[in-house]
Amino acid sequence: MRITMIGAGYVGLTTAAIFASLGNDVTLLDYNKDKIEKLKQGEVPIFEEGLGELLEVARPNLTFISSWGSFNSKTELIIITVGTPMKENGDVDLTSVEKVAKSIGQKWSNGSQPIVIIKSTVPVGTTYRVKEWIEEELKKREINQEIYVASNPEFLREGLAVYDSLYPDRIVIGTDSSHVQDLLKRLYSPILNQTFSLSLKLPIQRPDHQPKPVWFVTEIKSAELIKYAANAFLAMKISFINEIARLAEKVGADITEVAEGIGLDQRIGTSYLKAGIGWGGGCFPKDTSAILNQGKEKGIEMSLVKATIDVNQKQKEWVISKLKEALGNLKNKEIGILGLSFKPNTDDIRGAISIEIIEKLLELGAAIKVYDPIAMDNFRKTYPKWKIKYIKKIEEIFEHSHAIILVTEWKQFKTLPYGELAKKMEDKIIIDGRNLLDIAPLIEAGFQYFGIGRNYS
Numbered sequence: 113m114r115i116t117m118i119g120a121g122y123v124g125l126t127t128a129a130i131f132a133s134l135g136n137d138v139t140l141l142d143y144n145k146d147k148i149e150k151l152k153q154g155e156v157p158i159f160e161e162g163l164g165e166l167l168e169v170a171r172p173n174l175t176f177i178s179s180w181g182s183f184n185s186k187t188e189l190i191i192i193t194v195g196t197p198m199k200e201n202g203d204v205d206l207t208s209v210e211k212v213a214k215s216i217g218q219k220w221s222n223g224s225q226p227i228v229i230i231k232s233t234v235p236v237g238t239t240y241r242v243k244e245w246i247e248e249e250l251k252k253r254e255i256n257q258e259i260y261v262a263s264n265p266e267f268l269r270e271g272l273a274v275y276d277s278l279y280p281d282r283i284v285i286g287t288d289s290s291h292v293q294d295l296l297k298r299l300y301s302p303i304l305n306q307t308f309s310l311s312l313k314l315p316i317q318r319p320d321h322q323p324k325p326v327w328f329v330t331e332i333k334s335a336e337l338i339k340y341a342a343n344a345f346l347a348m349k350i351s352f353i354n355e356i357a358r359l360a361e362k363v364g365a366d367i368t369e370v371a372e373g374i375g376l377d378q379r380i381g382t383s384y385l386k387a388g389i390g391w392g393g394g395c396f397p398k399d400t401s402a403i404l405n406q407g408k409e410k411g412i413e414m415s416l417v418k419a420t421i422d423v424n425q426k427q428k429e430w431v432i433s434k435l436k437e438a439l440g441n442l443k444n445k446e447i448g449i450l451g452l453s454f455k456p457n458t459d460d461i462r463g464a465i466s467i468e469i470i471e472k473l474l475e476l477g478a479a480i481k482v483y484d485p486i487a488m489d490n491f492r493k494t495y496p497k498w499k500i501k502y503i504k505k506i507e508e509i510f511e512h513s514h515a516i517i518l519v520t521e522w523k524q525f526k527t528l529p530y531g532e533l534a535k536k537m538e539d540k541i542i543i544d545g546r547n548l549l550d551i552a553p554l555i556e557a558g559f560q561y562f563g564i565g566r567n568y569s
């Protein structure tokens with residue numbers, strides 16, 4: 113199948129590589145010339161396990177372009193995967209989606225009839241707006257052409273992008289056209305039927321006997337809402353366990369045991385019940401705000417989503433209050449931050465909890481040192497004016513520090529020689545924001561340990 117995709121980010125690049133490696137002829141357009149140049153040179157511009165290998169397989173079928181000048185209007189399918197970031201007021205910024213839709217209308221060749229798929233996460237009703245934007249441009253060119261649009265939300269997780277794309281739980285297609293449905297079913301057939309053969313080194317392996325993905329066709333608006341509702345629900349699960357964690361801490365229960373205990377009930381399930389200093393990322397923060405605002409616009413009070421966001425905010429404030437409790441005034445106190453990315457196995461810092469914590473600590477006059485195995489460059493580029501010491505050798509973050517905050521649960525943080533490192537510290541305070549560490553050896557090494565809802569007294 114001949115496909116054009118627009119937006120070479122975490123979703124666009126991964127999906128383009130998947131479709132190309134399954135034998136489709138894919139052109140990936142991104143207006144970021146640097147990114148396209150890197151891709152042409154064989155570089156992978158983001159950190160995503162398995163993606164480099166997948167791109168090598170995909171390369172013969174994958175073309176990278178940075179302008180509409182090279183658009184092939186004989187394409188059968190156009191897939192939009194541009195960013196839909198959050199505006200200051202929590203709404204979704206659809207500037208890129210609108211621009212792309214208008215470009216499609218301007219470049220469409222008379223007589224061809226590609227289908228336009230919206231994979232970006234967009235507010236309910238946007239897919240129909242995309243159709244209108246395209247048609248408005250066509251009208252200006254006096255082209256009377258019916259446009260097919262469909263919604264195909266993406267559910268991949270960063271760090272597991274390739275795995276999730278190959279082994280999704282479901283493929284959701286919002287369309288009112290059987291023609292579109294047939295074409296997309298053909299496109300997804302190797303994944304739906306699990307008939308592809310790709311041997312890639314992925315961070316996790318598909319368990320045996322895992323059911324095949326479910327093909328789920330809905331109304332366009334339902335598909336759009338499924339995406340937001342899924343993210344809001346997952347974020348709600350985490351906020352729920354974080355709230356219970358606060359109670360657990362006060363009553364002397366252990367949240368990891370509580371989470372496991374409730375999760376064993378199959379109606380609840382164990383996933384997304386890891387207590388921590390809050391959820392972040394390029395999706396949960398913007399998507400929960402977006403659904404809240406969509407509700408507001410329609411006069412629906414989304415109290416659970418609002419509480420989900422509020423609890424998350426409190427989790428971040430908890431860290432600062434614990435530090436103040438332990439150290440008093442934070443002015444000139446040296447604080448080491450372990451982990452900057454919003455979760456392990458990604459270089460993405462969008463919506464990372466580290467950002468707000470560091471910002472607050474700088475405001476309070478603390479001296480900040482940070483370490484992350486792969487996200488330091490992104491952080492430095494995004495916050496060039498922040499006075500932060502970027503530490504290359506992880507051990508050095510402990511030297512003369514008054515406290516360490518573990519923000520991201522990178523695997524290597526679990527096995528550091530904390531006993532030795534404690535000796536280098538001014539005050540031995542550790543805030544384990546992800547409940548990653550074994551408590552007993554830390555206490556033995558003289559640390560004052562704070563976890564999230566863990567029984568450590």
Ligand SMILES: NC(=O)c1ccc[n+]([C@@H]2O[C@H](COP(=O)([O-])OP(=O)(O)OC[C@H]3O[C@@H](n4cnc5c(N)ncnc54)[C@H](O)[C@@H]3O)[C@@H](O)[C@H]2O)c1
Binds near residue numbers: 121124231233
């Ligand atoms: N990142 C995820 O894990 C994830 C998962 C599911 C869904 N989504 C959704 O998918 C969409 C893309 O997310 P992402 O994380 O891949 O974003 P991203 O920021 O990594 O990538 C977006 C890309 O689009 C390009 N772009 C923006 N405007 C453009 C334009 N007018 N023309 C051409 N290129 C343009 C940017 O240069 C960038 O490379 C968003 O709507 C997001 O909510 C993301």
Ligand SMILES: O=c1ccn([C@@H]2O[C@H](COP(=O)(O)OP(=O)(O)O[C@H]3O[C@H](CO)[C@@H](O)[C@H](O)[C@H]3O)[C@@H](O)[C@H]2O)c(=O)[nH]1
Binds near residue numbers: 267268350394396
């Ligand atoms: O039990 C948990 C699980 C996650 N998190 C945090 O939640 C955030 C999001 O984690 P995750 O869902 O793994 O990352 P994303 O890559 O942002 O993926 C989410 O957002 C994507 C973009 O919409 C969706 O496609 C995915 O299905 C959805 O899981 C991170 O800060 C995690 O630290 C917890 O605190 N506890």
